[in-house]
Amino acid sequence: MNNKQDIEEALIVSFKELAVERPIEKITIKEITDRAGVIRPTFYNHFQDKFELMERIITKELLLPTKPLISAGMFKESLTLLFTNLAKDKGYYSRAVNLDGPMTFHQIAMNAVRQFFLEVLKELTSGKTPKYIWLSPEVMSTFYAQAMVFAAEEWIKTGMTLEPGEMAEAYDYIMSRSFNDIINEM
Numbered sequence: 001m002n003n004k005q006d007i008e009e010a011l012i013v014s015f016k017e018l019a020v021e022r023p024i025e026k027i028t029i030k031e032i033t034d035r036a037g038v039i040r041p042t043f044y045n046h047f048q049d050k051f052e053l054m055e056r057i058i059t060k061e062l063l064l065p066t067k068p069l070i071s072a073g074m075f076k077e078s079l080t081l082l083f084t085n086l087a088k089d090k091g092y093y094s095r096a097v098n099l100d101g102p103m104t105f106h107q108i109a110m111n112a113v114r115q116f117f118l119e120v121l122k123e124l125t126s127g128k129t130p131k132y133i134w135l136s137p138e139v140m141s142t143f144y145a146q147a148m149v150f151a152a153e154e155w156i157k158t159g160m161t162l163e164p165g166e167m168a169e170a171y172d173y174i175m176s177r178s179f180n181d182i183i184n185e186m
């Protein structure tokens with residue numbers, strides 16, 4: 001492992017393997033680095049703590065792969081990809097969603113998703129004026145991050161019983177309709 005990306009990937013893999021084996025709050029930095037085959041100070045060259053590592057996993061493995069699809073207006077496909085990638089790591093995310101400590105999975109995911117949505121919204125709405133001044137990219141990214149994180153957490157907690165494409169359709173359905181529309185369509 002010579003380059004920074006290889007080391008970061010080894011730390012991510014090590015952490016995810018450990019997380020499947022036992023509660024995340026009990027995993028130490030030393031265990032992560034030992035399994036990755038690096039010395040403990042190497043971890044701190046890449047991450048402040050395991051919570052930042054978790055945020056990087058969300059950003060790198062769930063959010064960034066969806067960006068080209070979102071940019072191309074393929075939102076439903078981006079959702080399917082996101083839920084598919086969550087399902088690929090079902091063991092890890094089933095543990096992560098139950099994180100109990102100074103940080104929760106919800107807080108970590110909210111930060112990652114809000115920041116991602118903020119960047120995407122700023123990029124895609126550059127030069128546009130919102131219909132309502134209150135609907136800034138910051139407000140909209142927080143709103144949509146809350147909805148996305150809630151949906152993902154609930155899906156994980158209920159055992160990911162819906163297929164990723166089905167979950168993407170359900171999420172797209174609820175997000176594209178008003179509360180009144182949903183009541184009338186039931």
